[in-house]
Amino acid sequence: MRKERLYELIRFGIVGGTSALLHYGIYLFLNIYLAVNIAYSIGYIISFVMNFFLSNYFTFRTRPSLKKGIGFGASHLINYLLQISFLNIILYFGIPETYAPILVFIIVVPINFLLVRTVLKSSKF
Secondary structure, eight states, X not given: OOHHHHHHHHHHHHHHHHHHHHHHHHHXXXXXXXXXXXXXXXXXXXXXXXXHHHIIIIISOOOOOHHHXXXXXXXXXXXXXXXXXXXXXXXXXXXXXXXXHHXXXXXXXXXXHHHHHHHHHOTTO
């Protein structure tokens, strides 16, 4: 693995971890008052905005643009659909609502890295 790719992966982990913690914290708080899917979705949206800017400026050292925002949004739409699907599958098998998102993050984060890196590093965006 090239050195720069390794540093990207480390920075992605930092940004992704921060975003996941924000998402999870919002989810835990809102899950007290709202249905699980709504709480999860609101947390996702809020962490998405932070993730977009940190991914551009810190992780991949690119500049945000409308095209990148659209591509990032599309990759995160796929990511969101994977996450909400896995969340409901995991809940179906009886994993408590408190712990289910942690398993979702473990499954989906590597896929998300590849999607986001492709969008933000592509010359088409």
